[in-house]
Amino acid sequence: MRAGLTASRPGGRQQHGTNDLGKDTGKGSGPGRRGGYNGFSYADISDAIGIRKASIHHHFPTKAELAAVVVDRYTQQAQRGLKSLSQQVPAPAEQLQAYLGYWQGCILDAFQSFWVCAMLAGEMQMLPEDVASRVRAHFRNLAGWLTSILKAGTEQGKFQFNKLPEEEAQILMASVHGAMLSARALGDPNIFLVIVSPRIARLRAQNGQARPE
Amino acid sequence: MRAGLTASRPGGRQQHGTNDLGKDTGKGSGPGRRGGYNGFSYADISDAIGIRKASIHHHFPTKAELAAVVVDRYTQQAQRGLKSLSQQVPAPAEQLQAYLGYWQGCILDAFQSFWVCAMLAGEMQMLPEDVASRVRAHFRNLAGWLTSILKAGTEQGKFQFNKLPEEEAQILMASVHGAMLSARALGDPNIFLVIVSPRIARLRAQNGQARPE
DNA sequence: GCTTGATTACCTACTAGTAGGTAGGTTCAC
DNA sequence: GTGAACCTACCTACTAGTAGGTAATCAAGC
Numbered sequence: 001m002r003a004g005l006t007a008s009r010p011g012g013r014q015q016h017g018t019n020d021l022g023k024d025t026g027k028g029s030g031p032g033r034r035g036g037y038n039g040f041s042y043a044d045i046s047d048a049i050g051i052r053k054a055s056i057h058h059h060f061p062t063k064a065e066l067a068a069v070v071v072d073r074y075t076q077q078a079q080r081g082l083k084s085l086s087q088q089v090p091a092p093a094e095q096l097q098a099y100l101g102y103w104q105g106c107i108l109d110a111f112q113s114f115w116v117c118a119m120l121a122g123e124m125q126m127l128p129e130d131v132a133s134r135v136r137a138h139f140r141n142l143a144g145w146l147t148s149i150l151k152a153g154t155e156q157g158k159f160q161f162n163k164l165p166e167e168e169a170q171i172l173m174a175s176v177h178g179a180m181l182s183a184r185a186l187g188d189p190n191i192f193l194v195i196v197s198p199r200i201a202r203l204r205a206q207n208g209q210a211r212p213e
Numbered sequence: 214m215r216a217g218l219t220a221s222r223p224g225g226r227q228q229h230g231t232n233d234l235g236k237d238t239g240k241g242s243g244p245g246r247r248g249g250y251n252g253f254s255y256a257d258i259s260d261a262i263g264i265r266k267a268s269i270h271h272h273f274p275t276k277a278e279l280a281a282v283v284v285d286r287y288t289q290q291a292q293r294g295l296k297s298l299s300q301q302v303p304a305p306a307e308q309l310q311a312y313l314g315y316w317q318g319c320i321l322d323a324f325q326s327f328w329v330c331a332m333l334a335g336e337m338q339m340l341p342e343d344v345a346s347r348v349r350a351h352f353r354n355l356a357g358w359l360t361s362i363l364k365a366g367t368e369q370g371k372f373q374f375n376k377l378p379e380e381e382a383q384i385l386m387a388s389v390h391g392a393m394l395s396a397r398a399l400g401d402p403n404i405f406l407v408i409v410s411p412r413i414a415r416l417r418a419q420n421g422q423a424r425p426e
Numbered sequence: 427g428c429t430t431g432a433t434t435a436c437c438t439a440c441t442a443g444t445a446g447g448t449a450g451g452t453t454c455a456c
Numbered sequence: 457g458t459g460a461a462c463c464t465a466c467c468t469a470c471t472a473g474t475a476g477g478t479a480a481t482c483a484a485g486c
Contacts (some may be wrong), residue, residue: 016309035339038251040470045307056438057473067409121398122335125250139398141294167407174408177394194380196388254445267460270447 022179035116036123037067037131064128071134072111072122075141082145092153093204096172099146103176112140118177139174143169150203159203161191168203217236248329250280250336250344265416275342284333284347287326288354295358305366306417312359313409317387320402325354331390363416372416381416388412 042063046053060066089095106115117138124132146169155160161168169197181197255276259266273279294315302308319328330351337345359382366372374381392408 031261036249036251036336037251038338039339042473045471051435052437053439053472054255054474058435061473063472065274098286118394119335121394122332123249123252124397124400126252127337135398136400139395143399163411167411170404171408171411174391174395175387178389178391181331181334181390181394182352182387184354185348187337187349191383195384198376198380198384256444257448264461265463266446267448267464271461271463274447276446 036119037127040124042066057167064130067120067128068130068134071117071131071138074092074116075134077140078113078117078138079141079145082141086145086149091158092149092156093158093200095149096153096203099149100176100200103180103196104189104192105191106180108184115180118180139173142183143173148171152201161203172199214276220418249332249339255279277343280333280341281343281347284344284351286329287329288347288351291326291330291351292354292358299358299362304371305362305369306371307363307411309366309413311363313389313413316393316409317402317405320396320405325328328393331393334390352386356386359385366416374416385412 008163016159039100041170042056042070045056048070058168060069082099085098086097089098102112103114109115117135120127120131120135121139143166147165149166150159150161150165154161154165175196179192182195183189184189255266255269258269267302267305269279273282295312298308298311302311315325316327321326322328330348333340333344334346336350337348356379360378363372363374363378363381363385367374376384388409392405395408396402396405
C-alpha cells in the first residue's frame with residue numbers, strides 16, 4: 001500500500017508544454033511565506049503531513065471546516081495551558097509573567113496557537129463565519145482568563161487598579177497583541193517587552209511598594 | 214470583442230455531470246471577504262477599477278511591486294495626514310485625539326491606509342521583502358510622529374510620563390493596534406475606546422489636574 | 427474459524443475556476 | 457513614428473472540491 005504516489009503517475013495530466021521552466025511564482029516555494037486563512041492550502045497540508053489532498057477533504061470536507069477545527073483545537077490547547085498555569089503557578093503575578101513568556105516565544109515562531117488566532121483576528125471580516133466565531137471565542141476566553149487572574153491578584157492584594165477587572169484585562173490583552181504586532185513589524189523582539197513590561201509593573205506598582213509607574 | 218476565451222476552448226474539460234449546482238466555494242463571491250497580501254488578486258483590482266488585468270501588469274509587473282507601491286502610497290498618505298494634522302490642530306492632546314478618531318473610523322472600514330498596514334504587519338513573515346520593508350517604514354513613521362507629539366506635549370506641560378517619549382509612543386501605538394484587533398475580533402467597536410481612552414487620560418492625568426488614572 | 431458487510435482511511439484522477447504573468451496587437455497623444 | 461496605455465488571448469501552476477476505487481479494520485452471523 002501507499003506505493004506509487006505521484007512519481008509513478010501513468011497518463012495523468014501531462015501539462016501543456018511545461019518542461020521544467022520552473023518559474024517560481026513566489027508562492028508555494030520555500031517556507032515562511034504562508035499564513036492566515038488565504039495563506040495555506042490543502043496541498044500545503046498534504047505536503048507537510050504526507051497524506052493526499054483528497055484524504056484531507058475526507059476528514060475536513062471544506063476549508064472553512066478545517067480552519068474552524070484548527071482554531072477550535074488551538075483554543076482548547078490554549079485553555080488547557082492557561083488552566084494548568086493557573087493550577088501550577090499559584091501567584092497571579094507569576095501567572096501573568098508566564099503568560100507573557102509564552103507570547104515572547106511567539107515573536108519568532110509564527111505557528112503558535114495564540115498568534116494564529118491573533119493573525120486570524122486581523123482577517124476577521126474575510127473569514128467564514130464558522131471560523132470567525134471561533135476566533136471570537138478564543139478572544140473571549142483569553143480575556144476571561146486574564147480577568148480571573150486580575151481578580152485573584154486584587155483579592156490577594158497583589159494587584160491594584162481603579163478600573164473594572166474586565167476592562168483592565170482587555171487593556172492587557174490589547175497591549176500584548178499590539179506589542180507582538182510592533183515587534184514583528186519593526187523586526188525588533190525587544191519592542192515587545194518595552195511595551196508590555198510597564199503595564200505589568202503598574203499593576204503591581206501601587207501595591208504598597210510605591211514603585212514609580 | 215472578448216469573444217473566445219475559455220468558453221470556446223476546443224477539446225478541453227467537459228465535467229462529469231455538474232450542471233449548475235452553484236456550490237459557492239466561499240471565495241470570490243460577495244464582497245467584504247478579502248484583505249491582506251494573499252487576499253487580493255489582479256482580477257479583483259481589474260473588476261474594481263474596470264481596467265484589464267494585463268494593463269495592471271503593465272504598470273505593476275509583479276504583485277510584490279504592486280503591494281509595495283500601495284503600501285508606499287498609504288504611508289505617504291498617512292504621513293501627509295499626520296503632518297497636516299500637526300499643522301492645523303495646535304494642541305498635542307487634540308492631535309492625539311484626532312489620531313484616535315481616525316482609527317475609530319477604521320474599525321468598520323477595513324480599507325483605510327493605517328489598517329491595511331497593520332494587517333500586513335500581521336503577515337510580516339510571509340511578505341515579500343520589498344513590501345515588508347515598507348510596512349516597517351510605516352510603523353517607524355507612525356512611532357516617530359507619536360514621539361514628536363508626545364515631546365511637544367511635555368514641552369508644553371500638557372503631557373506627563375516618566376518614560377522616554379520613544380517608549381511611550383511605542384506603547385501608545387501598540388495600544389491602538391491591539392485595541393483595533395480586539396474590537397474586530399470581538400465584534401464590538403466600543404472595546405476600542407475602553408482600551409485606548411485610559412492611556413490618553415493618563416498622559417494628561419498628572420498634568421496638575423490630578424485626574425484619577 | 428471463517429465469511430460477510432459496513433465503516434474507515436486513504437488513494438488516483440479528475441473538475442471548474444482562479445492565481446500571477448506574458449505575448450503581441452491596437453489606440454492615441456505628443 | 458515613438459512610446460505609453462490599454463487591450464485580447466493566452467499561458468502554467470495552483471485552488472478547493474469531487475468521483476470513484478482500494479485496502480484494512482471490525483462487528484456480526486454462520
